[in-house]
Amino acid sequence: MDIDALQTFLGTTVTAVILKILAALAFWLVGRWLIGRVIALVQAAMSRNHVDPTLTKYLGSIIAVALNIALVLGILGYFGIETTSFAAMLAGAGVAIGAAWSGLLGNFAAGAFMLILRPFKVGDFVSVGGVVGTVRELGLFGTTIVTPDNVMTIVGNGKIFGDTIQNFSVLPVRRVERVAQLAHGVDPLDAIARLKAAVAQIPNISKDMPPEVNLLDFKLEGPQIAVRPYAHTDHYWQVYFDTNEAIVRVCQEAGWPVPSALHQIVKPA
Template sequence: MDYEIIRAQLVATVTQYGGKIVLAIIAFIIGRIIIGKITSIIANVMDKRKVDKDVQPFLLSLVSVLLNVMLLLSIAGIVGIETSSFVAVLGAAGLAVGLALQGSLANFAGGVLILIFKPYRVGDLITAQGFTGTVEGVQIFNTILVTPDNRTIILPNGSLSTSPITNISGKGKIRVDMVFAAGSQNGADKIRASVQKAVDACPTALKDVQHDILVTKLTENAIFFDVRVWTPSVTYWETYYFVHEAISRQFAIDGIQAPKPAEVSVALKQ
């Protein structure tokens, strides 16, 4: 008796849902094929438009997830599952999670914008949020900077995408600005010639660019020079320290005398 009841219920269930289940399976297979075609087309379009290779996997994954969610909702509707309440619950849960993770979502959106528009790239020397360093990595939520003294700075992408950023090395070459002083008794021409020797000896200074050695301040006992040396962006600090040391040595070789310490201190404060 019990067996007959179970059998009857099973037959009724198969009769009621069997066709829907078969249709849902067919729809799932066809849907997966269509999703594969769509993602392939999007990938080809991004390749033709030269979208960054680092961004493509992320965008393709996002599109694939959205399409698969839509497919599952469609299949649930075919089977007969009420999807309106499910969508409402999903929307409410998404809203709650969005409010709870508002800062993270802002960083996520900022990371997407940075990956797409590339205001800076890995290896660039930038100044942002009061920090200067080389970009070690651009992640979805954060950008990793390494400062010249080898500190790791983690900056949220949300604030980076909405605040000023100075890309120091974006053009591939950079000018190293320095100030030097020598006693006025040496004469401007002699000091300039000595500084020029030091700049010419710098291996990281660009050879096809005019470097500036300009008198910027004159006092009774000192002559101040602005020295501007062009160098590849990646060798900024090497150039900076090399020129300082080279000028110190060249002044000693050429007998360039230093100004009075008090004179230099007063002039620099002005």
């Protein structure tokens, strides 16, 4: 075999392969940049038209996946690989993967249904899949929740859609539930009047829905008073803790004794 011809052939072939690899790498980098620009432009246009942020992020994720698949097929076509057969192979692999990863496909389908039914949106305070927090993002397969203690939690869309969904942000206000336990001998009607006056001074309680202060029950320790102010979700915990402090302050100022069941046991004569 002619060594010079072999060297010339190898040099030409290697050079061509290297050029194709460099071109493919350039196509990938430029394609990824263009995909990012397209998604940014689409999301910006949707934001200008006041499209819901949940829908914007979800559609952005779908467009990104579709364009990345198109980019990979285009690069394979540049290398001379028959993309038609590759697409058929990809479809067959998709069926096999779908059977193995049915949970992921279920999450994807659940995400699509949630996008249509809209049980919540980005920014809502919800309880979904056993997690309570603020919705940051509705993804293709999972929803990102930021809990009140500032922990980012991702819950599968299938778990969310198949479980109870509580949205605390839909209605203008929500009720704070607290109970004041009184001792025997304390007049519950007087306590109700004092607690109503104290709770009414708490900042950020609802002006349209006045606090509910009612005689709730009778326990061995004494009567119980339900203290229920209303507040917007944004101020819920502030009103919650302020209500606790108001109950303690009223009891101290009135000089009521500490409830105790042991002190109420009366021996028969």
